Amino acid sequence: MPTPHPHRHPARRRLTGVLSAACVALGLGVGSATAASNGGAPAYVPGEVVVGYESGTGSGARAAAAKAVGARAGTAPSTRTRVLHVKPGKVRATVAKLRRMPGVAYAAPNPIARASQEPAMPDDVGIRGFPGGLAGVQWNFFGPNGVNALAAWGNVAAAGAPGGRGVRVAVLDTGVAYRNVGRFKRSPDFANTKFVAPYDFVDGRREVVDRNGHGTHVAGTIAESTNNRIGVTGLAWGVTVIPIRVLDSNGYGDAATIAKGIRYAARHNAKVINLSLEFSTSVRASEIPDILAAIRYANKRGAVVVGSTGNEGEARVAYPARAGIVISVGATTDNACLASYSNDGVGLDIVAPGGGNDAQLAQDPACVAGHRGRDIYQMTYTNSVRRFGLPSGYHGTSMAAPHVSATAALVIASKVLGARPTPAQVECRIKATARRLGIPGPNRIYGWGLVDAGAATSPTVASPSCMSRAARANPR
Structure with missing residues (x-):
């Protein structure tokens, strides 16, 4: 069964291996009638x-x-x-x-011209006394090794879709604290977040609760309310979330249940599906045919599927992230080094902030032996389903994946790829605009590099041209 929980991990291997190119950036002419170069606003x-x-x-x-x-x-x-x-x-x-x-x-x-100034830092309070204030707490959004959130927000706001408004993102997890249900309370920092079509496939209920806290944390990275003087921020705070429970209170769920959740998300018009869960790396494709069929179904319906590579510290990407049409996401630390727990290897597409300690990679100067990195902070349960805060201890590829899901939603909302981009186009855009890490070129440790939401949504960055699926890199 898959689990979202972080683990302890052995020392990493040396940085080796290069993957062939899958995307190339091409300069495109500026159209005369629209404003692709003006953030999607009228030209x-x-x-x-x-x-x-x-x-x-x-x-x-x-x-x-x-x-x-x-x-x-x-x-x-x-x-x-x-x-x-x-x-x-x-x-x-x-x-x-x-x-x-x-x-x-x-x-x-x-x-028509537009101001090129990025939005100011939001007024969310973060953690009292935390060094660096909100930017220090959410280094993963605002720091030099974060995902360039402010630039992304400026880009989508100029396109008329603040925070990714208009895009549906499904979160398949332990549930989400999106409303009050009996003794289960809504997270205070979801007060301005939109939720639709919830469903609990574990208990067969239309109301979804989170008995673990993991799903609430993941959903927070994607869509926590922003600029509301509460807690922290969500990267795609304007999107609409479909909360789907496929993991139980201990964070476990079976393949059949997860497949149902994926199909449900696709039928309810999710344009992005986040899977912060993993099977054992020993699980083969032949053992999860229903999940793979569900992913193909979602892909054909236009959904970008994002999955975490796994937390075993192995040179092998776990399913479902390993599936060829899933964007597989490894984790980096606040040093922009691969996290010690993060799986990598052939099939890794991209990395995103996941927190935790640096891996031991002798060939990567960004990695510091013994460095204990910061965690990922989002509002979730502290010690009961009635108390919310910004607890420490959350790090893992589960935390990395929603950064990429949120970026995918922002790319779609920005219209830099047109009104209805395909999942393959969104994936290629995210890869082509990533910040390269480690050895030159796409590689087995960092894939295409660190996701950059600002560059991915920028109307001044050339749109990528993707190769045919048969010629694409990262063979699974």
């Missing part, structure tokens, strides 16, 4: 044309030019410039006509 003022007239062109000639193209004169930014108002959809045709007229120096649409 031009609708129905406006800016015209510059040559010296000596009188007011009568300017008025005649406007009348000839059926435009109404508006503001005058300078003595030789006019803003003309035309019917929607006629801007390009009007520009073309004006450019052919005598006395016209230039004619163009009226483009």
